[in-house]
Amino acid sequence: MDFDFTTFPVLETERLTLRALNLEDTKAIFGLRTNKEVNEFIDRRTPKNLSEARAFIDLITKLAANNKGVFWVLESKNNHQLLGTIGLRNFEDEEDYAEIGYEIHPDYQERGYMNEAFEEILQYGFKEMSLKTIEAFTHKNNTASKALLEKHAFVFQPERTDEGFVNNIVYRLAVSGS
Secondary structure, eight states: OOOOOSSOOOEEOSSEEEEEOOGGGHHHHHHHHTOHHHHTTOOOOOOSSHHHHHHHHHHHHHHHHTTSEEEEEEEETTTOOEEEEEEEEEEETTTTEEEEEEEEOGGGTTSSHHHHHHHHHHHIIIIISOOSEEEEEEETTOHHHHHHHHHTTOEEOTTOOOTTOTTEEEEEEEOTTO
């Protein structure tokens, strides 16, 4: 699996542009990654200031530049607001595998935006990247995340664990024959 994200894959849905994260997104990313509702089910260090948000953007940019991950911003076509993020990373060559991660600001939840982005990213992952398996690690109490995964035919993997994250559960989607 040799990916090349040097030309970033901008994707479009009916209401969204899925584009690369950039420094102009610093305030919005800071707001998203420090939001208590967004972080309720995510175990991560939150940025303390805009400088730490910029450092996160630099990290994501390097991930794509090194073809180790691809991370999209969900931008509204209507008002160009950053609504959330979605990405693929932790690629495994032998299994044609990636992990999917996603978050959306509470102001935009339950409006179908993440569902729209999910459909586009899954299609991109399986068709353009030739992935065979995509997994998601989500908190056992995150009912919205579990519903999204199940809507997209991800299957709960009760025997799997997320090392270091005792409250996470694993869902898997594999193309036929995988």
